[in-house]
Amino acid sequence: MKKNLFIGIGLVVFIAVVFMVIQNQTKSMDVIGYKIEDTTYKEMISSIGSVEYDKMVEIKAEVSGTIKDIYGEVGTKVKTGDLLAKIDDRMARIELEELETNSNVAKARYEDYKKSYSQNEQAIHDQRVLQENEIATLELERSQLHTKIQETKTLVEAGALPPKDLTNLNEQLAALEIKIQSAYDRLESLRSPVNADQELKASIEAADAKVNKQKMLLDKYTVKAPMDGVVIERLVELGTFVQAGEAIMKIASDNHKYAVVDIDEKYLNFVVVGKEAQITTEAYPDDVVKGTVVFISPEVDKDSGTVRVKVKINEKTDLFLQNMSVKVEFVGQVYEQAIVIPGEYLINDETPAVYIKDENGKVVKQKIVVANKNSKNIMVLKGLSAGMVILHPEKLEEGMEVNVTLSEESEKGL
Structure with a gap:
């Protein structure tokens, strides 16, 4: 009798589990979609470089002696004629x-x-x-x-x-x-x-x-600033004995600042003097600052195949410090009526692909050919066309049934 009871309970549990599985399989999942439109795509040429100030000078002692007083911490702004140091006289x-x-x-x-x-x-x-x-x-x-x-x-x-x-x-x-x-x-x-x-x-x-x-x-025992600028480095401290000609500190003019990067020589036809660029820093990645190309090296580095490019920073120069790492981007090739998708919709597989919804309302994987796999916005060369809707891949698997809501960026466009 007890044996029949246990069998009955097990049968009920099994039926309940099967019912729940069927329910989950038939329940549709809500997902975000992106509707593809023909658009103009600007290929961005980017490179990591560093900040350089307009002019940097070493302040040197003209006489030998012990540093009696020294002024100006690193980062302090100074005016021409400001007292920087005194040597025991x-x-x-x-x-x-x-x-x-x-x-x-x-x-x-x-x-x-x-x-x-x-x-x-x-x-x-x-x-x-x-x-x-x-x-x-x-x-x-x-x-x-x-x-x-x-x-x-x-x-x-x-x-x-x-x-x-x-x-x-x-x-x-x-x-x-x-x-x-x-x-x-x-x-x-x-x-x-x-x-x-x-x-x-x-x-x-x-x-x-x-x-x-x-x-x-x-x-000469009194050392003064030869120009307006900012103290970049202090090379001696109070009590140090210096020889005539020895550097005491470094001062840079911060009237103008530049982002200096090395560009692959294959992009030289897109980078010319006067061209606009976008500059960002790791510290403030959301602050995009405009710059202008002011110098292109006349020679190619034979080891790296790159060309040194100097970009004048046009605004918000207080964000940029000497030797700070910066990312500089230039507009390269421009493509009209291109198929462009947000990079976050790309499935993280060896072969580029995206999820789409088939005629039965289920998720399928669509293989594509792309021009720039690691960019924020990806240009698709093959596999998608205008009017198609791709699905955000988070928590998705092939075969799932989904309800699609278009994203805001889909409505506004990239």
């Missing part, structure tokens, strides 16, 4: 003070000479002796300082003393050399009264020339 200022002292001394001596023109050779001799004694004292000091520098250098190289100690001694030596040279200049100014007047005047001119030259040199 303490030694240069010390030298200027010495030179100004020498100039003042030369002028004072000339004034004294004019007042005491009648001084005899003995007086001049006495001054020379004093000056020579001063020089001897300074040279002795220099000799002792040289010895100390050598000893300190050995200790620094051995790691016993910090490099700063050696730097300080070298700075003292440089200042001492200036004093010795000044002493020699003063000694040279002591001449016989016969030619003293002319020589003293010449010494004043020479001293003033050195002062003016040193003032011009001091200006």
